Amino acid sequence: MKKSILAIAAIVTLAFTSCSDDNGSSDKSTFELKVDDLKGNINDGTITLDPSQTYTLTGGLVVKSGATLTIPAGTTIKSDPTVGVDPNTLYIAVERGATININGTAANPVIMTSGQASPEQSDWGGLIICGDGKVNTGDNGTSEVGGLLYGGNNNADSSGKINYLIIKYTGSNFSSSKEYNGVSFFGVGSGTQVSNIYTFESGDDGIEFFGGAVNASNLIIINSYDDSLDFADGYVGSINNIYISGVTKAGIEGSNNEQNGAITPMTDAKLSNVSIVKGSDAKFGATEQAINFKDGGGKQLYTNLFVSGIETFAKVDAGTAAAARIAAGDFKVNGKNFVSASNLTTDYVSAETGAGSGATLPTWAAWINN
Template structure:
């Protein structure tokens, strides 16, 4: 995951109605011009609601600016421009600025879909979804998001950026440069007031889901075929992620970090991961070269409960710096009720009696909506 591109401004006049969330107004005027076949620009005011009966073509950066709100009803489909080449693909994304809100109101039978518009879709056909919040990160209170160029981070761990429920995100991860790529979904300093549950990512050119600091919790993640890490958190992320099914791993199943510039930076990463299956995948291109868990850049505090690993012989890749070794020695890397011991770096100790996301290496029943 890497750096930034600027949003595009669009001005028009139209009124939209809101969803039924208690913290959204019933009817708010917005200056944004909504075009079904040319979805892009900056929503700078009011509330914009998409129409689930239409399929939208995302042609550039769609940015929700503070204090605006974007509501995406159940069953809405958004596709990237089918004519976009690799250069244009890196300008196509959806982003939510700190202080703005997004409500993705999918259901199990009618999820919200964000995907490629190409006839033969592939990873990196478009950018992805970026959410920025006002919660604490250990890299500073006013960081700039790696994609979208938006400010994030602050001191409000209870901050809300809205809600993401039942979202399918596919063929993301367009490459801005040799060191800058999008994730499927990126959370930058997002607070625990944000509701996040039931996200499915497929064929992400970079990480599937990544948390840059913040305190948001997440439940029910299905991360399939990622071409960097599958689940990634860093920069003082403090939260709980429950029910995670991962399959098709290129680098790490999970990459957990504290801070790349200062491995003992505060607040220290303190992640609790409950009920997780990490499955390498049968395709030869998925090598899990950075193991089931990459304990990186100080690692911070990491607790894995009911973790199942399949197809990965060496359990963890370890940062050998003083910050990480101190955390391991202090018992801050816990796996299935045990302190991790570097000398016993195999999966056998950790998976023999675990069910992981619910059914070991098999897709769990709670994830049936993704099929």
């Protein structure tokens, strides 16, 4: 009898400490997870979403320092479909010291998208990740949206991983200088794994890196209404396999620091296997060229870069800091040092294959059509 009572007690204890329901599961977290009302602060523990559910993002969802959000393969999150809802209130953010694990696969990516009946760019904010990496704007910066602290002295910091993410109709904005991107990395360290992200119809940049040292691979950025790919503020990292199509301003905007173009730690970005395709729609004007070498530019190395439909190769900052970087050979394209007097795309791009197939979507990106 005594053994039976102990066994029953053990079962009851297990039931209370391993709580889960149809919304997903939580591991010692006080967060209340709701499928149709996904918002609030995940203050502790681990929250794991249920891939069989479609979640409705009804406000800001913030993963606080020390907590973890895990999103399994095949999970879909849609923004609040309510007509008139403020899109700036709809975003997913990860604090410095928190973790997000987006565990998509090629066959079953994680999808974050608009819930509107007729989705458009800027229907909701986007995904914001903050880390403890070095940023040349100073420690404890505040993200331009979400108001989260970022930046520190640990370029090896990990914020988790992002694998096979589709993110659409993002980029809502508060003002001309304060807006969301598809995915924003603020001071994110190299311990974070980033691969296979597809952004589509972002009202601002598709993907942006503010300092930090996170590396990334296999980025597909389609139809961005500011710059497609952006890095700034002392970003130090390598990005491999980038396919960009639908360029409104710059295909890639690379900066060092808006206030001081020569400040250190200096941006040092290495990009390889890149296709930048202007796009046939008249709204894609590439008004800031294939590359915008901005705010001092920093160090930028491009290998196997292909460009289609953009005649002038670069828009170049006229300041002395940018001139010094160019004179030092720190703006290098397909084995050539950029020279301001020679600024035609044909001078730097000839027989390159870019992301793999020139202007055509490369085979490694075929998963977005599955």
